[in-house]
Amino acid sequence: MKLPARFEETMKELLGSEAEAFFASYGQPKTTGLRINGRKLGAPAFVSRFGEPGQPIPWAEGGFYTGEDDRPGKQLAYDLGLYYIQEPSAMLPVELLDVRPGHRVLDLCAAPGGKSTQMLSKLQGRGLLVTNDNASERTKALAKNIERAGAAGTVVTNEEPERLAVTFGGFFDRVLVDAPCSGEGMFRKDESMVREWERHSVERCAAMQRDIVRQAARMVAPGGKLVYSTCTFSPLENEGTVAALLAEFPDFVVEPVRTPAEWGFGPGRPDWLNAEQTAGLDAERLATLTGAVRVWPHRSRGEGHFAAVLVRRGEAGAEPAAEEKDSSEKGQAAEEGASGEPGWTFPLLLGPANDDATLEGTARKAKGGRGSETLPKSRKGVGMQPKSERGGEAQPKKKPVAPPARELRDKLLAFAKQSLPGWRPVGRLLARGERLYLLPEDAPSLDGLNAVRPGWLLGAATKHRFEPSQALAMGTRMEDAALSLRLSGSEEAALKYWKGDTLQPDPEGIVGPDGRPAGGNGWVLVCIDGFPAGWGRWDGATLKNELLPGWRRA
Numbered sequence: 001m002k003l004p005a006r007f008e009e010t011m012k013e014l015l016g017s018e019a020e021a022f023f024a025s026y027g028q029p030k031t032t033g034l035r036i037n038g039r040k041l042g043a044p045a046f047v048s049r050f051g052e053p054g055q056p057i058p059w060a061e062g063g064f065y066t067g068e069d070d071r072p073g074k075q076l077a078y079d080l081g082l083y084y085i086q087e088p089s090a091m092l093p094v095e096l097l098d099v100r101p102g103h104r105v106l107d108l109c110a111a112p113g114g115k116s117t118q119m120l121s122k123l124q125g126r127g128l129l130v131t132n133d134n135a136s137e138r139t140k141a142l143a144k145n146i147e148r149a150g151a152a153g154t155v156v157t158n159e160e161p162e163r164l165a166v167t168f169g170g171f172f173d174r175v176l177v178d179a180p181c182s183g184e185g186m187f188r189k190d191e192s193m194v195r196e197w198e199r200h201s202v203e204r205c206a207a208m209q210r211d212i213v214r215q216a217a218r219m220v221a222p223g224g225k226l227v228y229s230t231c232t233f234s235p236l237e238n239e240g241t242v243a244a245l246l247a248e249f250p251d252f253v254v255e256p257v258r259t260p261a262e263w264g265f266g267p268g269r270p271d272w273l274n275a276e277q278t279a280g281l282d283a284e285r286l287a288t289l290t291g292a293v294r295v296w297p298h299r300s301r302g303e304g305h306f307a308a309v310l311v312r313r314g315e316a317g318a319e320p321a322a323e324e325k326d327s328s329e330k331g332q333a334a335e336e337g338a339s340g341e342p343g344w345t346f347p348l349l350l351g352p353a354n355d356d357a358t359l360e361g362t363a364r365k366a367k368g369g370r371g372s373e374t375l376p377k378s379r380k381g382v383g384m385q386p387k388s389e390r391g392g393e394a395q396p397k398k399k400p401v402a403p404p405a406r407e408l409r410d411k412l413l414a415f416a417k418q419s420l421p422g423w424r425p426v427g428r429l430l431a432r433g434e435r436l437y438l439l440p441e442d443a444p445s446l447d448g449l450n451a452v453r454p455g456w457l458l459g460a461a462t463k464h465r466f467e468p469s470q471a472l473a474m475g476t477r478m479e480d481a482a483l484s485l486r487l488s489g490s491e492e493a494a495l496k497y498w499k500g501d502t503l504q505p506d507p508e509g510i511v512g513p514d515g516r517p518a519g520g521n522g523w524v525l526v527c528i529d530g531f532p533a534g535w536g537r538w539d540g541a542t543l544k545n546e547l548l549p550g551w552r553r554a
């Protein structure tokens with residue numbers, strides 16, 4: 001591989017006698033891996049069903065090395081969201097972030113969502129994940145990856161960090177900045193990164209990173225943690241960016257990363273910075289940067305990475321008790337919410353954000369079909385705006401004409417009662433046009449932010465009924481559905497379903513939550529190997545495939 005001359009010179013200078021081994025690693029195969037989605041099943045359950053995907057990655061829960069010739073992206077288990085394909089070193093930052101159920105978490109530079117899906121695994125459906133990227137075209141893949149993994153408790157935004165910091169000042173227990181960088185650690189994985197390196201100069205990247213971490217720091221709660229990571233070796237982008245943060249924010253300290261020697265990680269190298277790059281830091285504080293971690297391809301089984309864990313000092317006990325926060329939410333929700341029908345509880349709240357008065361602002365953002373990838377075609381564009389926006393008489397001071405949130409909720413409840421009786425979501429509903437989203441009860445208002453998904457997209461209420469989204473299917477369980485078609489991944493019908501074909505299953509195969517033939521017709525949750533794949537509409541003879549084109553296999 002032809003490496004940029006300037007990069008070679010710098011690395012020789014930095015690594016000295018180790019440089020030879022470092023450059024020799026470019027002749028070795030790149031490392032690849034996948035990570036089991038603990039939100040859907042644990043690694044032991046995955047292994048007992050599908051076999052061991054490879055050797056375990058020692059630093060990543062549910063992580064496995066894959067072989068160069070493996071094609072994990074071609075497996076149905078991938079489409080079902082049972083794992084995410086991720087480079088092994090890239091699994092380290094979230095492990096260091098120590099995300100726990102009930103935490104409020106921000107992934108600030110998130111697309112395409114590898115680390116966000118890892119955070120979802122750790123949250124176990126409790127808490128809040130705000131996942132953001134400032135590149136709008138990249139948030140499509142981000143939203144889809146989140147939804148495949150099971151999107152409960154997630155908000156996807158397309159924002160600049162400084163705008164998020166206005167809404168979320170001091171809010172998050174955990175913040176990840178997986179920063180845009182010069183990508184030196186990815187040369188072996190992706191040769192195009194060598195060309196990109198010249199374009200994204202180290203200096204330009206470092207300036208961008210400083211702006212991003214400054215805003216990220218503002219959003220960390222006292223006692224909370226921030227992990228800063230890159231996939232580059234450049235000291236300016238790594239220790240240099242963290243040094244700038246430490247100089248500007250005296251209440252942040254480096255928490256030293258301690259890992260077993262056999263993993264081969266190296267320490268942070270503040271000694272590789274010059275005086276200008278460490279301005280504002282005394283020697284003692286600068287030395288704490290050795291507590292960061294560097295993954296070297298010639299020492300570890302992973303591509304090049306850097307990560308530093310920073311803790312924002314707070315009052316003693318400021319670190320929120322993650323699980324406690326969660327259970328109080330549940331209690332409140334169960335108390336206030338119900339469908340009003342005996343024997344049928346549905347703990348969904350209609351929070352203040354769902355008053356008709358707030359519908360107008362949110363519906364306006366839906367114009368243009370943004371965020372509609374997981375809804376049937378009929379729901380895109382037309383009819384998404386309040387009437388006042390579709391022409392007709394101007395109604396400047398009047399309330400918007402979007403369907404009242406309560407009406408939407410009632411349609412959702414009717415759908416859930418009939419088609420998803422086992423589903424027990426908790427949180428606050430948010431209506432945007434005809435779409436309904438669910439978000440954790442204590443999520444702050446997203447007004448003014450560009451939210452690609454202002455919560456878990458449940459579906460859309462049409463004039464006559466509620467149409468469930470693909471995101472809802474991927475985030476529920478087979479047993480929740482009144483009607484399901486349970487296919488095995490080895491059956492031809494499973495592949496046909498993923499291709500978008502209509503199915504004609506034996507009516508005995510449409511079963512209830514107990515797995516027995518159910519009779520009746522309506523929405524059917526199509527499941528493969530025990531996991532939801534999407535929706536179908538059953539009329540007693542034919543199962544109409546409701547899988548959207550963007551989710552089908554070519």
Ligand SMILES: C[S@@+](CC[C@H](N)C(=O)[O-])C[C@H]1O[C@@H](n2cnc3c(N)ncnc32)[C@H](O)[C@@H]1O
Pocket residue numbers: 090108109110111112113114115116132133134135138159160161178179180181212
């Ligand atoms: C290294 S990639 C993130 C990879 C991602 N964390 C994952 O694991 O899949 C960096 C991302 O930062 C985004 N980005 C660049 N500048 C940004 C900014 N100012 N604010 C937020 N995101 C930014 C890029 O669009 C890119 O998607």
